[in-house]
Amino acid sequence: MNRIQRAVDALAGRIDTPAPIVLADVMQDNIDRMQRFATQQNLAVRPHVKTHKCVEIGRRQVKAGAVGITAGNVGEAEVFAAAGFDDIFIAYPLWPSGTKGKRIRSLAAGTRLRIGVDNVAAINALADAMGTEPEQLQVVIEVDCGARRSGAPPEAAGDLALAARKRGLVPAGVFTYPGHGSAGPEARKRAAEDQEAALTTAVRSLGSHGIRPEVVSAGSTPTVEFATSSVITEIRPGEYVFNDLNNARLGACTEDQIALFVAGTVVSDWVPGQVILDIGTKALGREGSPEIGYGRIAGTAAALSKLNEYHGFLPLPGGGFRPAVGAVLPVIPNHVCPVVVNFEEYVVTDSSGASLERWAVDARGHLN
Amino acid sequence: MNRIQRAVDALAGRIDTPAPIVLADVMQDNIDRMQRFATQQNLAVRPHVKTHKCVEIGRRQVKAGAVGITAGNVGEAEVFAAAGFDDIFIAYPLWPSGTKGKRIRSLAAGTRLRIGVDNVAAINALADAMGTEPEQLQVVIEVDCGARRSGAPPEAAGDLALAARKRGLVPAGVFTYPGHGSAGPEARKRAAEDQEAALTTAVRSLGSHGIRPEVVSAGSTPTVEFATSSVITEIRPGEYVFNDLNNARLGACTEDQIALFVAGTVVSDWVPGQVILDIGTKALGREGSPEIGYGRIAGTAAALSKLNEYHGFLPLPGGGFRPAVGAVLPVIPNHVCPVVVNFEEYVVTDSSGASLERWAVDARGHLN
Numbered sequence: 132m133n134r135i136q137r138a139v140d141a142l143a144g145r146i147d148t149p150a151p152i153v154l155a156d157v158m159q160d161n162i163d164r165m166q167r168f169a170t171q172q173n174l175a176v177r178p179h180v181k182t183h184k185c186v187e188i189g190r191r192q193v194k195a196g197a198v199g200i201t202a203g204n205v206g207e208a209e210v211f212a213a214a215g216f217d218d219i220f221i222a223y224p225l226w227p228s229g230t231k232g233k234r235i236r237s238l239a240a241g242t243r244l245r246i247g248v249d250n251v252a253a254i255n256a257l258a259d260a261m262g263t264e265p266e267q268l269q270v271v272i273e274v275d276c277g278a279r280r281s282g283a284p285p286e287a288a289g290d291l292a293l294a295a296r297k298r299g300l301v302p303a304g305v306f307t308y309p310g311h312g313s314a315g316p317e318a319r320k321r322a323a324e325d326q327e328a329a330l331t332t333a334v335r336s337l338g339s340h341g342i343r344p345e346v347v348s349a350g351s352t353p354t355v356e357f358a359t360s361s362v363i364t365e366i367r368p369g370e371y372v373f374n375d376l377n378n379a380r381l382g383a384c385t386e387d388q389i390a391l392f393v394a395g396t397v398v399s400d401w402v403p404g405q406v407i408l409d410i411g412t413k414a415l416g417r418e419g420s421p422e423i424g425y426g427r428i429a430g431t432a433a434a435l436s437k438l439n440e441y442h443g444f445l446p447l448p449g450g451g452f453r454p455a456v457g458a459v460l461p462v463i464p465n466h467v468c469p470v471v472v473n474f475e476e477y478v479v480t481d482s483s484g485a486s487l488e489r490w491a492v493d494a495r496g497h498l499n
Numbered sequence: 500m501n502r503i504q505r506a507v508d509a510l511a512g513r514i515d516t517p518a519p520i521v522l523a524d525v526m527q528d529n530i531d532r533m534q535r536f537a538t539q540q541n542l543a544v545r546p547h548v549k550t551h552k553c554v555e556i557g558r559r560q561v562k563a564g565a566v567g568i569t570a571g572n573v574g575e576a577e578v579f580a581a582a583g584f585d586d587i588f589i590a591y592p593l594w595p596s597g598t599k600g601k602r603i604r605s606l607a608a609g610t611r612l613r614i615g616v617d618n619v620a621a622i623n624a625l626a627d628a629m630g631t632e633p634e635q636l637q638v639v640i641e642v643d644c645g646a647r648r649s650g651a652p653p654e655a656a657g658d659l660a661l662a663a664r665k666r667g668l669v670p671a672g673v674f675t676y677p678g679h680g681s682a683g684p685e686a687r688k689r690a691a692e693d694q695e696a697a698l699t700t701a702v703r704s705l706g707s708h709g710i711r712p713e714v715v716s717a718g719s720t721p722t723v724e725f726a727t728s729s730v731i732t733e734i735r736p737g738e739y740v741f742n743d744l745n746n747a748r749l750g751a752c753t754e755d756q757i758a759l760f761v762a763g764t765v766v767s768d769w770v771p772g773q774v775i776l777d778i779g780t781k782a783l784g785r786e787g788s789p790e791i792g793y794g795r796i797a798g799t800a801a802a803l804s805k806l807n808e809y810h811g812f813l814p815l816p817g818g819g820f821r822p823a824v825g826a827v828l829p830v831i832p833n834h835v836c837p838v839v840v841n842f843e844e845y846v847v848t849d850s851s852g853a854s855l856e857r858w859a860v861d862a863r864g865h866l867n
Contacts, residue, residue, distance in 0.1 A: 143596075144596065144597060145597060146596075146597050147573075147596065147597035147598055147599050147602075147867040148596060148597065148867055149866055149867055150867060181781075181808060181809070203781075203808065203809045204777075204809060205515075223766070223777075223809060224766045224767050224775075225766070226764045226765070226766050226777070226824065226825050228511075228512070228514075228515065228516060228764050228825065228827065229512060229513060229514050229515035229516065230515055231515050234515075249767050249769065250767065250768070250769075250824055252823070252824045252825060253766070253824060253825075256825065273767075275769065275770075279770050279773075280767075280770075280775060280807065280810050280812065281766060281767035281769070281775050281810065282767070282769065283769055284769065310807065396594045396596050397594070398591070398592045398593070398594050398621070398649060399592050399617050399618065399648070399649035399650070400618070401617065401618075401643065401649070401650065401651055401652070402643075402647050402648075405647075407592075407648060407649050409572075409591075409594070409867075412784065412786075412837055413549075413571075413836075413837070413840060413866060414866055416780065416784060416785060416837075417784060417785045417786060417837070418780075418785060439648065439678065440549060440571065440836055440837070441549070441571045441572060441591060442648050442649065444648065455620070456594065456618055456620045456621060457594050457596065457620060457621075457624065459596065468781075468808055469780055469781070469784075469785070469808075472781055472841065473840065473864070473866060474864060474866060475864040475865075495864065496841070496842060496843040496863065496864075497843075498517055498781060498782055498841060498842060499515040499516055499517055499518060499777075
């Protein structure tokens with residue numbers, strides 16, 4: 132029996148399903164392995180907390196050697212700042228509408244805060260928001276390396292950094308996200324090369340404006356093993372802490388390195404060759420496709436073929452695997468991030484299933 | 500200008516994005532219209548709170564005439580019971596693992612509680628959980644009418660009701676969910692006919708076992724307008740309270756009847772013919788497809804073509820619509836239910852945008 136099913140069996144009767152189960156030993160190995168890699172490559176680790184949104188896990192990452200954390204929005208940053216994290220990079224081109232300007236100013240007063248920018252209008256709006264103390268905010272210029280999402284062209288980095296400096300903000304460096312590295316196993320290395328080329332150009336652009344970057348920041352779990360250049364100073368992986376089927380398919384982790392799964396109960400078995408689990412989109416999100424399914428039962432080839440909100444449809448391939456109503460099964464998600472945000476807390480155990488703790492998903496619902 | 504964009508403009512500077520905006524006047528019209536229809540057809544309305552998970556909205560539904568509420572799991576039922584709702588149907592074939600048995604027993608002590616069942620093993624497990632007071636729990640037999648999800652064959656309803664009665668539980672009736680009515684506009688009426696046939700058979704099966712159902716309960720927003728038979732006593736629509744693009748495409752609502760949208764801010768515009776909104780899967784879920792998109796900007800033909808976790812990719816069709824960085828845009832979701840669960844609270848206004856209240860998404864995160 133695989134260790135995930137063993138842990139679930141050991142928890143039986145003590146958990147209400149659906150529940151996200153974390154194997155703390157596997158997670159700690161993931162944290163330590165990433166840190167070792169980064170130390171070998173002389174890179175700082177600044178993990179993206181979007182994946183776990185959990186103060187306890189962030190603390191473990193810092194204890195292992197992370198220099199600070201990456202957040203995806205102001206709300207996440209606020210939750211971690213309130214818990215004592217004092218070095219936070221919001222790797223997102225924020226626009227300070229509503230009360231966000233005030234919130235950013237408050238955050239910057241109590242932490243070393245860095246925020247992404249990719250355009251002059253946002254630089255001016257952020258400077259306005261900082262009032263008389265723009266120097267308390269560091270901005271990091273986002274450049275695009277091929278994801279075609281946010282980010283300025285790399286050769287525009289110098290002009291943007293200069294615009295920030297003119298308004299009194301501190302241009303701390305550049306960052307990019309090689310999102311196109313998730314397209315397939317062969318895309319990872321190419322995206323990492325694109326990332327390096329873009330960051331090299333951006334650093335040169337800064338230099339030609341007389342600006343020396345303090346940080347040159349790169350993604351991401353799928354591409355990180357190729358982030359070994361001398362231009363990069365920092366990596367921002369997020370998903371590595373738990374891993375998932377998507378990363379295993381990309382070759383970015385092994386299935387043994389997956390630390391989170393969702394325990395679900397078989398609730399109905401009337402349709403021949405199918406059972407229904409109490410895991411639907413409200414627990415798993417809708418990450419997947421009819422081809423790859425929407426999550427696989429650990430240690431089997433059985434995958435959810437369809438999700439309703441509270442129902443997961445599990446076709447049973449031929450063979451002996453025919454779980455009865457009441458059986459608790461571990462579902463490994465395709466993409467772990469959209470799972471976590473659905474739950475109030477993790478059920479934390481280890482591969483033996485002996486321990487049981489509950490950790491809050493602290494930054495859940497802090498979406499803006 | 501459409502009323503949604505007008506409301507967003509009136510809120511400008513007062514909301515942080517992404518934010519789910521509810522037009523309370525449109526929502527109240529939806530509640531009242533459904534109640535009028537049901538009253539005309541002599542049907543009880545028992546709205547499914549999975550859609551809104553909000554005590555304030557549940558109260559408005561009851562005030563309009565709903566007989567009680569429908570919940571999707573024990574956690575939702577607990578939140579509404581704690582708020583004073585005393586007539587709750589968990590329309591789901593629950594398996595009382597972990598602490599759920601105790602939780603169900605507590606709930607049943609304080610409310611009129613009905614729970615779905617579709618198999619004898621669950622009936623026995625529920626009866627065991629109820630201990631010496633099984634008569635406090637009413638069970639409603641779930642039958643399948645074509646969704647091929649949970650639910651026994653309709654002709655098995657009588658045997659299941661008898662098995663429940665033998666264990667001291669109270670068999671209150673039968674229910675079904677015509678989920679296959681969402682397949683397309685032409686599928687709605689056919690699914691409603693399947694629903695009627697299945698419920699008629701199930702009632703006959705009960706009768707042949709000497710059981711007269713107190714409730715014969717039917718879905719659902721897409722099919723409800725065809726639920727006009729004499730066998731059905733109760734309807735359980737959920738999405739009608741807000742509506743969404745999927746229901747508009749099915750012909751189950753008009754776009755003017757959509758009461759919820761997500762306000763997002765343009766944060767980047769470097770890619771020609773595209774802007775990036777601060778609305779990704781963490782706000783919207785991943786409901787949609789490349790063909791229909793992942794949400795449309797109200798009053799325009801522009802639809803999100805791709806979502807990352809915090810980024811929405813908005814291609815700009817030809818013409819004058821070219822929102823600048825900082826512009827706040829209203830996105831109408833394809834499916835409203837997976838949006839709501841991402842947020843802590845609704846921003847509630849009306850079509851004029853003049854009022855502004857915040858209502859908690861109370862049952863969010865109560866997933867088991």
